[in-house]
Amino acid sequence: MTQELELDDTDRRLINLIQLDFPLDLCPFRTLGDQIGISEQEVIEHLKRLTDIGVIRRIGPILNTKGLGGASTLIAMRVPEDAIDRVASEINDFDEVSHNYLRHGVYNIWFTVSARSKERLHEMVNEIEAIGYPFLELPVTRLFKIGVKFEV
């Protein structure tokens, strides 16, 4: 780990606080500052640094595909070693693909698709089929836990 990745107490408190309870008000950073006893400007400076070093990806809405009227699924594809890079980038080209990983196993490319409608998802599955490799489509049937809060 590099030197600049060292987090101080303020960083930690902010990170733990703003994953779930980001204040939705006119001056959210002032509110956060009030909560942990620092100034608005200090909050902004800490968050800017945390964003620059990649600890914070962004502060914004984490969307729920279903709530948006859309449909999602997980696809596991079986791709030969020498085609992985090409296929992965072909998959990445779909805006609807939100996560895409290479994993060890018979099925080696695993990606999630979030489409604006069931129809679009269906259409996408056909387009994915056209890539030409065997795949499993594994939609969710029950949800037990979602959403991450990392304690730092």
Added chain:
Amino acid sequence: MDDLDLKLIKLTQDGIDLVPEPFKEIALELEIPEAEVIDRTRVLVESGVIRRFGASIGHRVLGIVANAMCAWNVPDDRVEEVGALMAGFGEVSHCYERVRRPEWDYNLYTMIHAHTREECERTAHDISRATGISDYTILFSEREFKKTGVRI
């Protein structure tokens, strides 16, 4: 949800600006008062369109570099009980039931995050002991091709 909500989501999904009044610019763009931007965002959270409003964390940067998808073969009549048990593990960020396929018997999935692969394996082993489910496979991510989160 109306068109304005949709625009609001599009304007915020890549992250709000780290400035004292981050919703001001968005309000100007949408030609509505700042307070309405905030109210609408709150309503979208309450109605479940937005799962949460807050920071997305680059957990790799925090040293949480091992990420394993664990697929479990759970008897159908135990899914409810086992899913709840698995979701209770702190290392498990996501837990879903997904459809089985003829060539793929697994039906429960857990995402496990840890600092090392060994920790992931230990957690999977602990889950196996706690639930009595011994048919499982750990799929470590070898490469991250894409991680954007759900976008519209």
